[in-house]
Amino acid sequence: MSDMSECNEMAENAVQEIYRLSSYDYPLPEEQIAQQPAKQRDLSRLLVLDCLDNSRRHTQFETLYELLGPGDLLVVNNTKVFPARLFGRKETSGKVEMLLLQFPVYVKEEDGICQTTTQALIKSSKRPKLGSVLHFSDTLQARVEALLPDGKAEVRLFSPAHADLEQLLEQHGEIPLPPYIKRPEGSTQEDALRYQTKYARHIGSVAAPTAGLHLSNPFIKKLRDAGIGFAEVTLHVGYGTFAPVRCEDIRDHTLHKELIRVPEETAEAINTTRENGGKIWAVGTTTARTLEFAAGYADKMGRLRAIEELCGLYIYPGYRFKIVDNLITNFHLPKSSLLFMVAALAGKERLFKAYEEAVERGYRFFSYGDAMAIITKK
Template identity: 40%
Template sequence: MRVDLFDFVLPPERIALRPARPRDAARMLVVRGDIAPFGDCTVRDLPAQLRRGDVLVFNDTRVIPAQLEGRRGDARIGATLHKRIDLRRWQAFIRNGKRLRVGDVVQFARDVAAIAEARHDDGSWTLAFVGDEPVEVLLERAGTMPLPPYIAGKRPTDEADRSDYQTMFAREEGAVAAPTAALHFTPDLLAALDEAGIGRETLTLHVGAGTFLPVKVEDTAEHRMHSEWGRIEPDVAARLNAARQAGGRVIAVGTTSLRVLESATGDDGIIQPFSGDTDIFITPGYRFRAIDGLMTNFHLPRSTLFMLVSALMGMERMQAAYAHAIAEHYRFYSYGDGSLLLP
């Protein structure tokens, strides 16, 4: 499909630079079917928009401070870690990478250094961190939270982002981007969901920085997704299958949860335990097998995530929903408002 079909004009002032406070005060656009009117709600209204027996599926990945600034000699080098290779090595996108050669040592802040081991076809590098300390400890000393470029380009990262860019479900360290739909949840909202008989489960997908890369090709068939590591435990898969068999709906909270669920599910619609990499790329024409709905934020024009929601709800429906959101002053992207998509 032509990538320009997924384009739209977004006024810059619609991009949120800070989250709503409290988190569940964010607005939420409800999109149902292909003819129902749009619903202008808040995230606090979520329990009333779902049914008893439905299950929300959250991503429990934890964002690490994966943004690093350093030097190789006189050259300034920026690194964004995006995928763990092993205990000491990470694949990273490099700023000013033309100044790097295999074997160079990049000295980051506070006595943290890494060796540039290999350059990949996509321009990223393998960095091997020096020493015996866990890389996560080194990042706590030298790294900053890897805010998306549409936020980091407007203001500097600060201490508030350490908590703002982390969901209340964050447990498994390894993401370099937040599963942002879950940023809206609070203990009070979870209590209201419990009272409404709406279940919840967690899985893991370590979100990589590739999620922010622009689609540079003209046809979706030519785009290559970066792989990300995910896991669904056997007991979680069993409970989700049981919920669907009982008539409940599986609602993914975030496109990351959706992508793992769809990667783990065959044509029979049975969700299987999963552990491994996924590079699933969902565009219109895809037949969803695992999920019955999606809660997500508003995405970039021409992005793989806007393609995904268009696959779920239809291209014309999502173009109309986004036009409505822009006209009604919804806040976009990672720190922005949410949407609930129910085909």
């Protein structure tokens, strides 16, 4: 083989490695999967990964404000997690657990009954039959309308006329924590408070945008007082975001679509910040995906505008970011689409060196864990 052919083969192998699912695995001791939130939101640890000088430093999240400057803009996802996990009984009296995969947005009142259709995962000793009714309380039942692939079902929820569905779920449901957070007795009152950002306003997610869990109200005020802008978008996090990637070539994976909103004031804040040379900081991968999707709707001058759309944007290495300069994020699961996105911004090799160091230094991982700040622009 000629030297040139050998070089070409090595280059091809390197490219393929970037897209190989197995290359996104990493060892993590189980004890480093955070089971509880930090005692105080902004007192978790922070690994700062500077992609400009290839440096890493270790600090506390509360020092993040030192990385931002006047004129920078912090953008967050203001979605609110709803109590999507319900426990009840089948008509045969057998126990059943149901996880709503999206918040029902359309409610129809008929004959003194509120009803709405949505999708859910149903867990029981035997799969409920088509047409069977599941009882969660005297005021909340569900009928199985269709059995779908992957254990999903289409269900019709029933409640009394004029009932507030959000309130009923608050009364009878639980916050759906990720399966790696072990709660044999179910989620707690502390989880209901801490697995929710301080600025959560628009209900619709089955999982929290966890990078935002580190932001306390005093910390946000400190940023504002320092001349740093604060803007909000909405992406309702669905179950599909956390679906396992099964394709060995990650390019073959697809994401399900999630509803996003970029309000006019946020679009204008981003446009002004960019025009004035400020940096756009995305808090979390959901915010980053929303902003990058919105870039596809920019006008001819590259200015963002308000949008409300279904977003299926899938970001993996090779993607060039158009809006996001810097990212605040948690540590993500091996072989996950969220890890691919972060690798696209930071560079895969650089990111995995940071992860290796985080494991060695005992960082806490995943939803209730510590954070990273990834810098690509100063």
